[in-house]
Amino acid sequence: MSRILFDSVTKVYEGDILAVDEFDLEIEDGEFLTLVGPSGSGKSTLLRMVAGLEEITDGEIHIGDTVVNRLPPRNRDIAMVFQNYALYPHLNVLENMAFGLKRSTNLSAEEINARVEEAAELMGIEELLDQKPKHLSGGQRQRVATGRAIVRNPAVFLFDEPLSNLDAKLRKHMRTELQRLQQELVTTTIYVTHDQEEAMTMSDRIAILNHGELQQVGSPREVYNQPENTFVAQFIGSPSMNMFVSELDRTGERPRFRGDVDVEISEREAETIAARSDADQFLLGIRPEHIEVHETAVEGSVPATVDIIEPLGSNDLLYFDLEDGTGVDDVVADHVEIGEDEQSDEEEYKAFILPGSIPNSYERNDERIYLTFDTDHMHVFDPETGENVNKGRMATADAQAESAAEASD
Amino acid sequence: MSNTTSTLGGITIPEEYQYWFSKESLWGWLFLLPSLAALGLISVVPILRGIALSFYEYGGLREDVFVGLENYVEVFGLPDFWVVMKNTFVWSFASVVLMAAIGLGFAVLLNREFKGRSVATTLLLLPWTIPFIAVALNWTLLFNYELGMFNGLMKVLGFGEGIPWLGRSRYALFSVMLAYVWRNFPFFMITFLAAMKGIPQDLYEAARVDGSNRLDLFRHITLPFLQPIGVVTTLLMSLWTLNHFTLVFVMTDGGPGNSSMVLPVYIYRQAFMHNNFGLAAAIAVVMLVIMLGYGMVYLRLYQEEVGGK
DSSP states (O other), X not given: XXXXXXXXXXXXXXXXXXXXXXXXEEEOTTOEEEEEOSTTSSHHHHHHHHHTSSOOSEEEEEETTEEOTTOOGGGXXXXXXXXXXXXXXXXXXXXXXXXXXXXXXXXXHHHHHHHHHHHHHHHTOGGGTTOOGGGXXXXXXXXXXXXXXXXXXXXEEEXXXXXXXXXXXXXXXXXXXXXXXXXXXXOEEEEEESOHHHHHHHOSEEEEEETTEEEEEEOHHHHXXXXXXXXXXXXXXXXXXXXXXXXXXXXXXXXXXXXXXXXXXXXXXXXXXXXXXXXXXXXXXXXXXXXXXXXXXXXXXXXXEEEEEEEOSSSEEEEXXXXXXXXXXXXXXXTXXXXXXXXXXXXXXXXXXXXXXXXXXXXXXXXEEEEEEOGGGOEEEOTTTOXXXXXXXXXHXXXXXXXXXXXXX | OTTSOSEETTEEOOGGGGGGGSHHHHHHHHHHHHHHHHHIIIIIHHHHHHHHHTTEEOOXXXXXXXXXXXXXXXXXXXXHHHHHHHHHHHHHHHHHHHHHHHHHHHHHHHTSOOTTHHHHHXXXXXXXXXXXXXXXXXXXXXXXXXXXXXXXXXXXXXXXXXXXXXXXXXXXXXXXXXXXXXXXXXXXHHHHXXXXXXXXXXXXXXXXXXXXXXXXXXXXXXXHHHHHHHHHHHHHHHHHHHHOOHHHXXXXXXXXXXXXXXXXXXXXXXXXXXXXXXXXXHHHHHHHHHHHXXXXXXXXXXXXXXXXX
C-alpha cells in the first residue's frame, strides 16, 4: 500500500534556517494531494524529503509501512517530475523513459520497450520516441517527463511545479490531462505548486503551507469556504478575499458590526465570536462574489466609489474604495499574514458585477456606488491571531439552506 | 550595398561577390592587414622556406644543392627515424591519456563539497603555472640517482637502492612523461571541473530517483556531459604534446641513445648538431603533415561537439 505519513517532519537547513516545522499529514492511498504555498513556504522541501533528495532533520516519513528516512531515492519506489523536466539531454525520448526501468528492474529489453511504448501512447508522444529533448517543445518535454515517471509504475508520484514553465493555455490543458491520468492510474500523488488555481482544480485535498508551517488541510471546497485563518483566506481564491475592518457592537438591541462594513448579526453569532476572541475590532472577510453592487442607496448599504473595472468576459471585476476605510495593516498584529496578494499598502477591494451593470463607469472614476454584503458568507477573523472565529457557522447556514431546499422539493 | 559600384575597372562583378568589394569589406581587410603581414612574416614565410629547404642539400657557405625527394627517401630509410616516430606517438598518446585520467579524477574530487576546497583547487592548479624549463630542472633533481627525492623515498621505504630514472633506456621516456603529466594535468582538471559545474543538478536528482547509484550517475550523467569538452581538449593537448620540446631536450636530450627521443628534439639535433638542414626540414615537413591531420580532425570534432549544437 502506498499511504504516505508525515510524522512531525522537521527540516532545518545549514545556518539554522527552519524550512519545515513539525509537519503532520497523512495521505491516503491513491489520493491526489497538493502542497501549496508561496515561495519559501517549505512545500518543495517536503516533496524532496519524500523523494529522498533532502535529509530529514527530525520526524519520520512513511511510505506504505516503511519508514523511508534512511532509504536512498532508488529504494523508495517513487517517481518524480521536475519543474525543469530534467530530461537527459544526450538520450532520446525512448532512452529517457527507459532509463529508470533499466536501473531499477530486471526487465528484458523487449519488456522495457513495450512498457515505454504503452506509456508513450498514454501521453500521446509515440511519434517522439527517437527525438532528443532539445528538439521538443515545452509541452512535449513536459509529457516526456511525465511519461518517464508513469512508465515505472511507482507507488508514489511526486510533482514539483511541473506546469510552471508552460504558457497559460497549455498549462490549463496539461492540468486536466494530469488529472485524467491520475484518475486512471490511481497512484498516490503529491503535487507541489505555488498556483492556488492549480491546487483548487486538481486536488482531492490541498495542504496550505506558509513559513514551513501547515496552515490548513482540506478539500478544495473546504479550504475555499472555511479558511481557518487570514492567510488561507487570502491565498486561496482569485481574486482574493476582501478584508474589512469592523467593530463588534453589542450595546444595541441586536449585535452588529460597525466600521468599514455595517451589518447586523444574530445574537448567537455574536456569542460564538465573543467566546473565541476578546478583540474589539475584527477583520471581516468577504469574497468578491458575495458583495452586491447597487447604483442607488438601498437599506443597509455601504457607500463606496468605483476605482477601476476589469472586464473578464462572463463577469467584470470592480475595484472600489471605501469612503473612510480603515487600513487592515493598522489593525492586524505583525505576525498575522494577510496573504501574498498584499503587495501595496493600500487595500484593494473587489467585487464581481455583471458586465455593463454600472453604466458609464468604464470611463468615469469615482462614481458613487452602494454595496450590500452576503453575511452568510462572511468570515470573521481575529486581528491578533488571524484565526477565523466564526468558522463553521457558514457551513451550518449552507446545510440549513440545503435541507430547506430539499424539503421544498 | 545597393549604392556601391557593381563594376571594378570596367569588369562587372557578379552580385554574390559584390560584398567583397564593398566599403565595409575593404575597411575590414585594411584593419586586418598589419597582423596578416606580421603573421605572414613570422609564420608563413618560414614554413614555406622550410618546405623548400626539404628539397635541397644544405650547403652552408656554399650554394644549396637541389636534391628532389632524396631527403625524404633518406628520412624514411633511417632506422632512428622510426624509433623516434614510435617514441613520439607513445609519448603523446600515453601522457595525454594519463593527464586526462588524472585531471578527471581530481575534477570529480574537487566537484564535491569539502572544507578547504578552494585551497586544494589552487594548489592543484599550481603546476600549470610553472614554466617548462623550471619543471625540467626541478624534476631532473627529483630524478637524480644520488640526491633525488624519488630514490631517497625508495631507500627509506626499502625498495632497494633506487632507479636511474633518466639514465636508463627503459625508464627515460617514462620519467620525462611523469614530469610532463604533472605539469599539464591541471589543464584537464580545470576544464572538466568547469564542465561539471555546468551540469544541471536536477539531472542527478532525476537519475537518483530513477534508480541510479553513484557509478550510474557518473557514467550516465557526468561522462556524457564531459564528452564534448573532453574530445576537444584531448585532441588539443595531443597536438601540443606532439610539438613539445623543452622537457625532453633539457632532461634527457633524447637519451640514453635515442630511447627518449621525440620528433621536435630529433629535428633540432639533425639541423643544429649534424648540420643536416635539408634532412631536418624533410622531417619537419613529415611532422607538419601529421599535425595538419590532427588539426583537421580537431576542427571537425570541435564543430561537431561544440560548435554545431
